[in-house]
Amino acid sequence: MDKMHKEEAVKTTYHEDTTSTDGSSTAEYDPWNPPYPPCPPAVGLSLSDSIRLVAKWSREKEAAIGAIRASSIIFPDRIPKEVNHVFYDRVHHLAPILDKDSVRRFLRFFRGNGAGMQWGSIITPEALNHMIAQNAVKCVKAALEGQAPELDGCRAGPNCMNQYGYYPLHRAAELFSVDMIQLLIRHGASANLRTAGAEVIEGLLPxxxxxxxxxxxxxxxxxxxxxxxxxxxxxxxxxxxxxxxxxxxxxxxxxxxxxxxxxxxxxxxxxxxxxxxxxxxxxxxxxxxxxxxxxxxxxxxxxxxxxxxxxxxxxxxxxxxxxxxxxxxxxxxxxxxxxxxxxxxxxxxxxxxxxxxxxxxxxxxxxxxxxxxxxxxxxxxxxxxxxxxxxxxxxxxxxxxxxxxxVDIRNLCPYHDVLSSEEIPRKPGESVADREALEMDYLRTVVNKISKP
Known part of the structure; x- marks a missing residue:
């Protein structure tokens, strides 16, 4: 990304905020570490009441910070690599759930495996990236809304850059998923954020x-x-x-x-x-x-x-x-x-x-x-x-x-390597039902290949 693009990215990522928790002026507002009110004094309270007060304040603070992080532009990705490593170890269990786009099963998975999918009260950009990649529109909607009790206040941020240097809308654009693009934009995804980093072509818009x-x-x-x-x-x-x-x-x-x-x-x-x-x-x-x-x-x-x-x-x-x-x-x-x-x-x-x-x-x-x-x-x-x-x-x-x-376009060939029904190898003793299943599997493979131009 050239200098101008980097400057624009920084400008869209951070915005000015003239006040802080103590009323003093701040030069820059960081949405990842926003100001929050201090814990109210536990004057005259018993020990048990003081503990409950601190616990309540802590929950409210985490929820407020998580909401700000999920609704802000986060650049660059600040999720520790160790968290993503935990997610990678478990993602193969999540994949079949996303394939079926089952919200109920997704929420149950999150409750048991949240350690690899959340950090700082947001669903990690890498987890969201996988959900978008599998076009699990219903699951992504639940993650963006963050209302389900199983999420415990966690939400996905539509403008959080992932570790590879691009945003959720870039991924949806790559997959040409109109439903996913509409969903992300409806929840505040910006179409004006550019890619950045060594692992991506810099300066690309969705x-x-x-x-x-x-x-x-x-x-x-x-x-x-x-x-x-x-x-x-x-x-x-x-x-x-x-x-x-x-x-x-x-x-x-x-x-x-x-x-x-x-x-x-x-x-x-x-x-x-x-x-x-x-x-x-x-x-x-x-x-x-x-x-x-x-x-x-x-x-x-x-x-x-x-x-x-x-x-x-x-x-x-x-x-x-x-x-x-x-x-x-x-x-x-x-x-x-x-x-x-x-x-x-x-x-x-x-x-x-x-x-x-x-x-x-x-x-x-x-x-x-x-x-x-x-x-x-x-x-x-x-x-x-x-x-x-x-x-x-x-x-x-x-x-x-x-x-x-x-302008003759009558001789278009959708793909090169499609075998005819007769050319698909037949195994010894293969039944007609087996043959039809094989051909359907092959057809699905072809469709998957050509749906990604």
Whole structure:
């Protein structure tokens, strides 16, 4: 993470508080160690009453501190490694509970194994991370609310960084779980916190995770970048743009665009993030964000780098690309050593300008079509011909007529290594029932593989 991102992270993590327990001014408020009132004096009380008073004060103090920790931004992770080690020793018992998303069994497990799942009256970020990873929405909801008696006042914090340097919303974005993303945001998760630390790519927002993981989908990589290891946008043109749009309108892409749309709705300075993708020449990422977040872009959003404009964001971005293209053109005449690189950048700006223009005109029709998709299972045959005809029709209605041969998406292969029913090895003496069970297990394996693009 660069210096600016680190400074922003610190600013969002801590906030000023002018008072302390003794009334003096404090320069910085630490949500992990917030001020709390001292124990009231036990004047005139018996020994037993004094003990009860101290015990009551201690419980209330721990509950108050835990509530503050769970509702604040905690950066970095402050859970002792030993606590996480205890959790790792027991997590294999928790996994089947989370698979079934059984709140009752989760609470019972927590009561007996809380030592590895809690610290300082909060459910540890690592425990929450595992719950999100298994998409146990009901269990996560119970952990965020912290109301169940079995939790004994413990709660999970939606903005507590884990030991690897990312937050719960980053994990949910990675898994494209719309229900989990909605749940976290509803309980106060911020979409504007960035990753930090040596074990993660620094400076990533949840939005970046959603957008860039979407662009790793097999359909995009196979169709746009046959050589996965060397992405090259330098040859991108109108054909590239129209094929990219058709691919993003496939039913299988709906969940990725839905997740990105939801996160973008809560991300500040959205146009800045869009401009960064355009400036870096990342056309697929630009298309994903333009298509998924077009409602916010049309409304106009404040942004730091390219002006606090409330105008239509498509117009703002379009003008920004034009100004940058003019600047690159002038530099090309002055610097012959970098002429080829500058020409590539100029071409990418022109292609990005076309992409912005197409989605600004046809985006609402495309989004309506995408939102009406059914949640098609990945292993079902994709109605590519229907998508091709419908998307081409929407584009044509707005003045764009891509050549059919340039946007052909009928030969998509969801995955490479699927065996036919006849090719699955049959064991000696295997019954028909055993065979069907084997095929269903294999199908589940395939679905799990391709659901993580």
């Amino acid at each position: 939005l970046h995770v959603a957008v860039e993981n979407t662009c790793m989908h097999k359909y995009l990589e196979d169709s746009l970048f046959p050589n996965h290891e060397h992405r090259d946008y330098s040859e991108a043109d109108a054909h590239f743009i129209f094929k990219l749009i058709h691919l993003l309108c496939l039913p299988e892409m709906k969940i990725f665009l839905d997740s990105t749309r939801l996160i973008a709705k809560h991300t500040d300075n959205l146009l800045d993030e869009l401009w960064n993708y355009i400036k870096d020449g990342k056309l697929a990422e630009t298309a994903v964000l333009l298509l998924a977040a077009q409602e916010q872009i049309r409304m106009g959003t404040s942004c730091k780098k390219i002006g606090n404009s409330k105008a239509d964001g498509f117009q703002v971005i379009y003008k920004c690309i034009m100004d940058n293209s003019i600047k690159l053109q002038s530099e090309k005449g002055q610097n012959l050593m970098e002429k080829e690189e500058l020409e590539t950048k100029i071409k990418l700006r022109h292609t990005a300008m076309m992409l912005v223009h197409v989605i600004s005109k046809a985006g609402e029709g495309l989004e309506s079509y995408i939102r009406n998709h059914l949640e098609a299972p990945h292993f079902m045959q994709v109605p590519c011909l229907e998508v091709l005809e419908r998307v081409s029709s929407i584009l044509k209605d707005h003045g764009f007529s891509p050549a059919p041969e340039c």
